[in-house]
Amino acid sequence: MAANQAANGNGARATGPRCVALVGPFQSGKTTLLEAILARTGAIARQGAVDAGNTVGDASKEARHHKMSVELTAATANFMGDSYTFLDCPGSVEFVHDMRAVLPAIDAAVVVCELDEKKIPQLQLILRELEDHKIPRILFVNKIDKADAGVHDVLKLLQPASRTKLILRQVPTFKGDIISGFVDLALERAFVYKEHAASEIVPLEGDAADLEKTARFSMLETLADHDDELMEQLLEDIQPPRDKVFDDLRRELREGLVCPVLMGTAARANGVLRLLKALRHESPGIADTAKRLGVKAGNDAVAYVLKTLNTAHGGKMSVVRMLAGQAGDGTTFLTDDDEAGRVAGVFKLVGQSTEKRGPAMVGETVAFAKLDKAKTADTLTAGKQPHPALAKIAPYPPVLAIAISAKERKDDVKLGLALNKLVEEDPSITIVHNAETHEVVLWGQGEMHLRVATERLSDRYGVAIERRSPSVGYRETIRKGITQRGRHKKQSGGHGQYGDVVLDIKPMPRGSGFSFEDKITGGVVPRNYIPSVEEGVIDALKHGPLGFPVVDLHVALVDGSYHTVDSSDMAFRTAGRIGIVEGLPQCQPVLLEPIHLVEIVCPSEATAKINALMSGRRGQILGFDTREGWGGWDMVRAKMPEAEIGDLIVEIRSATAGAGTFTFKFDHMAELTGRTADQIIAARRAAE
Ligand SMILES: Nc1nc2c(ncn2[C@@H]2O[C@H](COP(=O)(O)OP(=O)(O)OP(=O)(O)O)[C@@H](O)[C@H]2O)c(=O)[nH]1
Numbered sequence: 081m082a083a084n085q086a087a088n089g090n091g092a093r094a095t096g097p098r099c100v101a102l103v104g105p106f107q108s109g110k111t112t113l114l115e116a117i118l119a120r121t122g123a124i125a126r127q128g129a130v131d132a133g134n135t136v137g138d139a140s141k142e143a144r145h146h147k148m149s150v151e152l153t154a155a156t157a158n159f160m161g162d163s164y165t166f167l168d169c170p171g172s173v174e175f176v177h178d179m180r181a182v183l184p185a186i187d188a189a190v191v192v193c194e195l196d197e198k199k200i201p202q203l204q205l206i207l208r209e210l211e212d213h214k215i216p217r218i219l220f221v222n223k224i225d226k227a228d229a230g231v232h233d234v235l236k237l238l239q240p241a242s243r244t245k246l247i248l249r250q251v252p253t254f255k256g257d258i259i260s261g262f263v264d265l266a267l268e269r270a271f272v273y274k275e276h277a278a279s280e281i282v283p284l285e286g287d288a289a290d291l292e293k294t295a296r297f298s299m300l301e302t303l304a305d306h307d308d309e310l311m312e313q314l315l316e317d318i319q320p321p322r323d324k325v326f327d328d329l330r331r332e333l334r335e336g337l338v339c340p341v342l343m344g345t346a347a348r349a350n351g352v353l354r355l356l357k358a359l360r361h362e363s364p365g366i367a368d369t370a371k372r373l374g375v376k377a378g379n380d381a382v383a384y385v386l387k388t389l390n391t392a393h394g395g396k397m398s399v400v401r402m403l404a405g406q407a408g409d410g411t412t413f414l415t416d417d418d419e420a421g422r423v424a425g426v427f428k429l430v431g432q433s434t435e436k437r438g439p440a441m442v443g444e445t446v447a448f449a450k451l452d453k454a455k456t457a458d459t460l461t462a463g464k465q466p467h468p469a470l471a472k473i474a475p476y477p478p479v480l481a482i483a484i485s486a487k488e489r490k491d492d493v494k495l496g497l498a499l500n501k502l503v504e505e506d507p508s509i510t511i512v513h514n515a516e517t518h519e520v521v522l523w524g525q526g527e528m529h530l531r532v533a534t535e536r537l538s539d540r541y542g543v544a545i546e547r548r549s550p551s552v553g554y555r556e557t558i559r560k561g562i563t564q565r566g567r568h569k570k571q572s573g574g575h576g577q578y579g580d581v582v583l584d585i586k587p588m589p590r591g592s593g594f595s596f597e598d599k600i601t602g603g604v605v606p607r608n609y610i611p612s613v614e615e616g617v618i619d620a621l622k623h624g625p626l627g628f629p630v631v632d633l634h635v636a637l638v639d640g641s642y643h644t645v646d647s648s649d650m651a652f653r654t655a656g657r658i659g660i661v662e663g664l665p666q667c668q669p670v671l672l673e674p675i676h677l678v679e680i681v682c683p684s685e686a687t688a689k690i691n692a693l694m695s696g697r698r699g700q701i702l703g704f705d706t707r708e709g710w711g712g713w714d715m716v717r718a719k720m721p722e723a724e725i726g727d728l729i730v731e732i733r734s735a736t737a738g739a740g741t742f743t744f745k746f747d748h749m750a751e752l753t754g755r756t757a758d759q760i761i762a763a764r765r766a767a768e
Pocket residue numbers: 105106107108109110111112113129130131147148149150169170171172192222223224225226344345346347348
């Protein structure tokens with residue numbers, strides 16, 4: 081089979097396999113739309129429903145359980161002789177990495193949205209990502225069965241989310257208060273929706289005809305912004321030929337000059353055929369996408385890894401888009417800096433069902449088995465030289481952490497392996513081993529993200545997990561100095577133990593850590609024992625009188641004595657320890673807590689709420705400003721104790737309809753006294 085290269089110029093539609101992502105705000109109906117598309121194209125016999133738990137997408141136990149998408153679903157279908165792979169992306173911001181990682185290699189995105197003001201900031205976030213990647217996009221206004229907004233309100237509501245001009249391609253028609261169909265403004269035809277069937281063409285007359293005229297004119301006006309000839313025709317009141325309108329729609333979509341808006345009801349498969357036709361005629365194909373990405377021309381296969389999966393039976397699978405050439409069983413790939421492995425099985429994907437198939441051609445989206453070292457977002461090539469990485473998609477910094485451990489100790493090793501697989505599938509999870517507390521800390525993008533991660537550990541990898549809040553990095557220090565003797569003397573039978581030191585302990589400025597000084601004169605403590613004294617001191621400082629590591633102090637060894645037979649490294653080490661353990665409680669120990677610099681970004685209408693939230697959590701607001709390059713958004717800066725940041729993201733999201741987020745970095749340690757400190761110290765004692 082010769083690979084179909086897409087034709088490019090005006091008037092020609094792209095051909096060959098397409099890859100289209102379904103993206104959009106949380107719960108807008110992407111998985112339902114995928115289901116409708118698969119049913120309309122005959123890839124599945126009957127349209128399932130998310131609420132019934134029988135859709136192709138969201139088939140994992142976790143997704144079914146939470147009734148939301150928690151990872152990417154890929155499904156390939158044929159429509160009018162062309163192959164299309166749809167990538168159903170999760171809408172939740174917590175799982176956004178699965179969406180961001182696929183963007184580089186798609187031809188176009190269908191942005192599924194709702195006419196809901198509260199979801200506009202989320203829509204804006206998604207459109208920005210697409211705009212930044214220069215990906216042609218079509219807005220699909222879903223759940224139109226529930227909408228009662230008039231035609232003009234559609235653009236008024238949605239336009240603020242898009243930096244690119246939106247053009248309304250369809251206007252709804254009503255039967256009473258209920259939307260019964262639409263007029264297609266390019267075709268100039270009226271349709272009535274039929275449930276789970278193609279819409280029926282009806283005569284365009286009466287009110288609908290008037291509505292169509294005005295709406296079509298405004299569509300043409302927008303197109304004419306980028307087409308002088310069309311502008312002249314409009315000014316002279318000449319009806320542009322239909323083909324010209326279609327050519328403009330296609331060109332302006334592909335060049336990212338406009339973003340067309342279609343509508344429908346995914347749950348009933350209404351508007352789905354028109355959407356598919358728009359994709360067929362207007363969306364770019366692999367030739368344009370390869371050009372956009374800068375894929376190097378040549379005969380070697382080039383592929384981009386959209387997603388990495390660990391299936392129960394098939395082992396590791398890399399879902400890839402073929403950007404050049406072809407590849408099949410036995411093809412050896414390189415990443416941009418390593419070997420990727422050798423393909424052992426090519427699969428067509430329709431959700432969780434995988435079907436073995438022949439080699440993958442340019443433009444196709446398939447799964448390759450056993451590419452051991454390929455990672456999501458890698459650029460692969462079958463050539464001798466690595467292909468430069470076409471995209472680097474770093475996950476957003478994590479915002480929430482939990483400490484986890486295997487419920488049963490025997491699962492410790494299994495847990496380690498499972499965590500590696502978890503991160504391989506979802507790089508937006510980070511695992512940190514805290515050497516001080518011996519905790520395994522799972523960092524992720526939110527509550528649900530971490531919950532799903534722990535569910536996967538038990539469901540997929542068979543390791544039951546216990547979870548806790550991770551420890552806060554408290555420290556303690558002293559406010560007052562002291563000179564303290566530390567004496568270790570034991571006379572047990574033959575060989576005794578003898579070490580005796582005098583330590584000058586004094587507080588140091590914040591951030592100076594610990595320093596040790598040898599001030600011994602006249603050999604009262606022999607030189608060779610002094611490092612042991614220091615070791616003993618350091619050892620004791622790991623656990624101060626309040627229960628935390630002690631910092632910001634200086635210890636000088638000023639005096640001491642020794643015994644020619646009984647003194648040893650061990651004895652002086654113990655003496656050093658005793659000096660600290662007995663000395664520190666007299667030095668007015670005080671708790672130190674980490675304070676971070678926090679930057680929160682949020683839609684401006686939420687700024688006041690965010691300020692209040694920060695103050696309520698012992699935050700010190702440093703100021704707020706408009707977010708650079710983001711109309712209608714602010715950035716709030718504050719200093720905030722680590723303990724209060726713990727679940728901050730949960731409240732930020734609830735104050736901003738999911739759109740706000742934050743970053744933080746360590747700033748300084750601050751003294752903490754009073755009730756809060758007492759509680760922390762008591763909790764520490766109880767835990768010991
Ligand atoms: N009324 C109406 N409800 C719909 C329509 N499409 C989807 N829904 C409902 O909206 C909810 C979310 O649907 P999903 O398809 O899971 O939405 P999603 O965008 O995939 O959700 P996430 O992937 O979790 O972001 C479900 O309860 C659907 O039944 C529609 O066209 N009309």
